[in-house]
Amino acid sequence: MKCILCMFAFVAIVQNSSAQQLQKELDSLTQLLKTQNGKDTTTVDLRNLYVKQALFANPSDTTLLDFVKGTLRVSQQIGYDKGTMQAYERMALIYQYSLSNPYKAQEFYHEALSLIERNKSLQSFGWSIYGGIGTLYYEQEEYSKALRYFKQVLKHDTSLELTATANIANIYGSQEQSDSAIYFYNRALRLEQVKTNPTYKANLYSNLSLIYGRNGQVDSALICAEKSITLIETYGIEFVRPTAYANASMAYLANHDYVKAEKYAHLALELSDAQGNLFLQKSAWGSLADIYAAKGDFAQALEAHKRFSVLKDSLNGQNRRVEINKKELEFNFEKERSTTKMEIERQTTLKRAYLFGGGSLLLASVFGFLLYKRHRDAFEQKKEADFRAMVSETELKALRAQMNPHFIFNSLNSIGDYILKNDTYTAMEYLTKFAKLMRTVLENSEFKEIPLDEDLKFLDLYLQVEIKRQPGKFDYAVKIEEGLDIQNILVPPLLLQPFIENSIWHGFTPKSTHGRILIDISRKENMLVCMVDDNGSGGWADGGMPMEKKSFGIAITESRLEVLNRQKNTNGKLKIIDKGQDKGTQVEISLPLELLY
Numbered sequence: 001m002k003c004i005l006c007m008f009a010f011v012a013i014v015q016n017s018s019a020q021q022l023q024k025e026l027d028s029l030t031q032l033l034k035t036q037n038g039k040d041t042t043t044v045d046l047r048n049l050y051v052k053q054a055l056f057a058n059p060s061d062t063t064l065l066d067f068v069k070g071t072l073r074v075s076q077q078i079g080y081d082k083g084t085m086q087a088y089e090r091m092a093l094i095y096q097y098s099l100s101n102p103y104k105a106q107e108f109y110h111e112a113l114s115l116i117e118r119n120k121s122l123q124s125f126g127w128s129i130y131g132g133i134g135t136l137y138y139e140q141e142e143y144s145k146a147l148r149y150f151k152q153v154l155k156h157d158t159s160l161e162l163t164a165t166a167n168i169a170n171i172y173g174s175q176e177q178s179d180s181a182i183y184f185y186n187r188a189l190r191l192e193q194v195k196t197n198p199t200y201k202a203n204l205y206s207n208l209s210l211i212y213g214r215n216g217q218v219d220s221a222l223i224c225a226e227k228s229i230t231l232i233e234t235y236g237i238e239f240v241r242p243t244a245y246a247n248a249s250m251a252y253l254a255n256h257d258y259v260k261a262e263k264y265a266h267l268a269l270e271l272s273d274a275q276g277n278l279f280l281q282k283s284a285w286g287s288l289a290d291i292y293a294a295k296g297d298f299a300q301a302l303e304a305h306k307r308f309s310v311l312k313d314s315l316n317g318q319n320r321r322v323e324i325n326k327k328e329l330e331f332n333f334e335k336e337r338s339t340t341k342m343e344i345e346r347q348t349t350l351k352r353a354y355l356f357g358g359g360s361l362l363l364a365s366v367f368g369f370l371l372y373k374r375h376r377d378a379f380e381q382k383k384e385a386d387f388r389a390m391v392s393e394t395e396l397k398a399l400r401a402q403m404n405p406h407f408i409f410n411s412l413n414s415i416g417d418y419i420l421k422n423d424t425y426t427a428m429e430y431l432t433k434f435a436k437l438m439r440t441v442l443e444n445s446e447f448k449e450i451p452l453d454e455d456l457k458f459l460d461l462y463l464q465v466e467i468k469r470q471p472g473k474f475d476y477a478v479k480i481e482e483g484l485d486i487q488n489i490l491v492p493p494l495l496l497q498p499f500i501e502n503s504i505w506h507g508f509t510p511k512s513t514h515g516r517i518l519i520d521i522s523r524k525e526n527m528l529v530c531m532v533d534d535n536g537s538g539g540w541a542d543g544g545m546p547m548e549k550k551s552f553g554i555a556i557t558e559s560r561l562e563v564l565n566r567q568k569n570t571n572g573k574l575k576i577i578d579k580g581q582d583k584g585t586q587v588e589i590s591l592p593l594e595l596l597y
Helices: 019-035 041-057 064-077 081-098 102-118 120-139 143-156 158-174 178-189 198-214 218-235 241-254 258-275 278-295 298-316 318-358 362-421 424-444 452-469 497-507 552-568
Strands: 474-480 489-491 515-524 527-534 573-578 585-592
Touching: 019 041, 041 064, 041 081, 064 081, 081 102, 081 120, 102 120, 120 143, 120 158, 143 158, 158 178, 158 198, 178 198, 198 218, 198 241, 218 241, 241 258, 241 278, 258 278, 278 298, 424 452, 452 474, 452 489, 452 497, 452 515, 489 527, 497 515, 497 527, 497 552, 497 585, 552 573, 552 585
Parallel strands: 474 515
Antiparallel strands: 515 527, 527 585, 573 585
8 A cells, every 4th residue: 555644734724714714815915925025024924825825825836936036035035034034934835745855945944043042032833833844754654753853843833733643653654663653633622722723634534544454444434535525525625535536536446446546646636646646656656656556457557557657656665865964954953053153253252352341440450350260260160061071972982983894794704604695585584674774773873862662673683683693592571561652761771782793603603402582671770781692601791701802792782871961970890600501691780761852
């Protein structure tokens, strides 16, 4: 099933009950704009409001881009920061939804965020922009990043509860976590602002129909699809129509009603072509591929799938993701540079003020000198503290950079050994898993901390690769204390992997009996305790090997914990117990409990 879930745009969806009423409001705004001849804040606000309304009335109207560029020029000329910030956001939405250009959308979202950084009075508008960036990551199928953005929005801005809740449901739906998706969709439908807004209802019912269909609940899928289409036809809701038609086609397909399924898939394709929206075109072709295959028309199914694959590759290509991440890195760099420049200017101003005061009477000069010295000492102390923090951060990055080559070295040895001993097909299968493993390592290394569930998924994949290398040599189990929300707990990436690697490479190699590894995650007061226990031969822990041969991974982990303790003023610990000859080794890492939200 290749359909998509319609995202809730992170600019307030207009509250109109019909397309006719929306057009009336647009006409009214047009007349008001004709009466505004000056370059003032009222004109800028009206123009930004017009763009928001017009975008939802007709997402394919590319003339809105020139209109909002004019708004931006006027707002910048009169120094109206709020209007400038909103114009940047409107430009991002047009590039995202009308022009299918995520690069430019990301650029203008970051322009808006940069302005908010400079003008703190605009901070309340920032969460809608974070949500917009979250939709970009969703469209690129980078669901973990998107989910982090939306959960932060849900936590900090109650006015965006609907959009955040609905988009969290969309992500769970895209990850095929049906129960979680249905929960969040129904939670959104119960919100007061949804009850009187047909646009919201149509959107949510369309998405629910897709999830119910995936979950095998065909009757519920049909009911939701028909509710969505009825609302769209009654109120002329153009913004939701293409995706609702595509999802309805899948509901009818699940009910073996191929006539209606094909009808709505073609309607979805026509609308997405008219809008020039590649993301929706991909969905429509994916739906048609499934329908033709179900009908037994394999020639047309193959052609539709080819078109779907071309669009998917275009939207999800690695270069596209790299470009979006590059934009985010550029924004963070400019933000840090701007902060540093402001601090330097502030200190320069202070020093000039002190020097000017020193030219007064002798008593004033002495007083000014003492005051200057006090402030200078405080500033030097702050600089020293900042420097220490910077050193700690640099050390942590260096340690993470060292860990990746260490892991790659050992894994490549495993691959080489397996290729020499096994047939080509199995070797290729092994290489495929290793490639996925390496991609996970690279993605996780971008972050100082990642959700615990992501780290556990990595460890599971790593252990699968090692079991493939040594079939029948060992097995493993993961035990998580009941009640722990592993999606909400943050841990440093790759912290347990070196010890699991030591168990496999040093604990089981000389041992003839079947090996066992237990990974146990629990909570003790405000600490997270991560344990790795094996029944190997022992001897690879601190007391079991000479100091000069001490495991590289152990040394790195000790250094990482030392840096984390210095940064966060905590008491994380590493404890390694050699249980005795042929009894194995136990590793216990205690970390302060860090929550995502």
